[in-house]
Amino acid sequence: MDQLRAMRVLAKVADEGSFAGAARVLDMAPAVVTRVIAELEEHLGARLMNRTTRRLSFTEAGDDYLQRVRQILADVDEAAVRVANAVGEPRGHLRVLLPPALAVHQVVKNLAAFRRLYPQVTVELHSPGPVETMDDSFDLTIVASRRPLEGDFIARRLARTEVVMCASPEYLDARGRPSHPSELVHHDTLLPPISDLQRGITFQAGGNGPDDAPAESVTLVPSRSVLSSTHIDTTYAGALHGLGIAGLPSFVLEDALLENALERVLPMWRLFSITIWAAMPSRKHLPARTRVFLDFLIDLFGGEDKDPWLTAAGCETRPWAGPPPAGPSAQ
Secondary structure, three states, X not given: OOHHHHHHHHHHHHHHOOHHHHHHHHOOOHHHHHHHHHHHHHHHOOOOEEEOOOOEEEOXXXXXXXXXXXXXXXXXXXXXXXXXXXXXOOOEEEEEEOXXXXXXXXXXXXXXXXXXXXXXXXXXXXXXXXXXOOOOOOOEEEEEEOOOOOOOEEEEEEEEEEEEEEEOHHHHHHHOOOOOHHHHHHOOEEEOOHHHHOOOEEEEEOOOOOOOOOOEEXXXXXXXXXXXXXXXXXXXXXXXXXXXXXXXXXXXXHHHHHOOOOEEEOOOEEOEEEEEEEEXXXXXXXXXXXXXXXXXXXXXXXXXXXXXXXXXXXXXXXXXXXXXXXXXXXX
């Protein structure tokens, strides 16, 4: 009997809560999983699980054995990682979970540079929607969050992105460039559905340091947008094609700002910022492929509490220089 293989099967049965679930994940026939567990129990001379048609539970001896098995498997995997990291170049398949807009506008366009550095590493990107916490079924999870991260995992800051207002130069030439948030009531806007904005949108001027209070704060409850979407790239496309003024994260806007396809609106006013983290399971030693990809992202985005995309485009929020001109009162 391959005892290490049997331990891995046992741990997967515990993780999935059933023999059938473990068989699917391990790509084994259910009958093979059943036989491996039976052989393990015979080898140990003890029943590890109580099985019924509806429920699977570990015996007291089985639960104690499972905890020791998990530690043994972790030690075996760590030993393999140490050897792999010590010899040869990084290689293997890397699975990354990340928000769709970040994949499209930042990560994919830089993968060719990563491949030139590490040609033996292949990358699999999963982008089903917003990502707010670490998923330990992936090697690396890129999280975009306005709140501090919590959980039993390791997180490294990649950058901070500001959400800023922008529009096409053609739209602004035709409709004018607002100098105060209150003037937005006279413009077409592209925002999430109104139900998501019941408390309004708050603009702040001044307070450029992390601990500085804003010199002025304005909260607006927007009227119905000409385009309402929770999909970032749909809003981005609308702004590019001159539909109106949109609020978007800077990492989406970088190329359009550099190419003058979009122009930042109200550059002295802040909306809010989102911190982008790279999170991974709590392991003493990362696989080399994960470590080099993490280092690549930190080098690429700076790894600081700063917005590298507004800096690259020359569109940083301007320092406070006295009260901005007051616009017409909101109606």
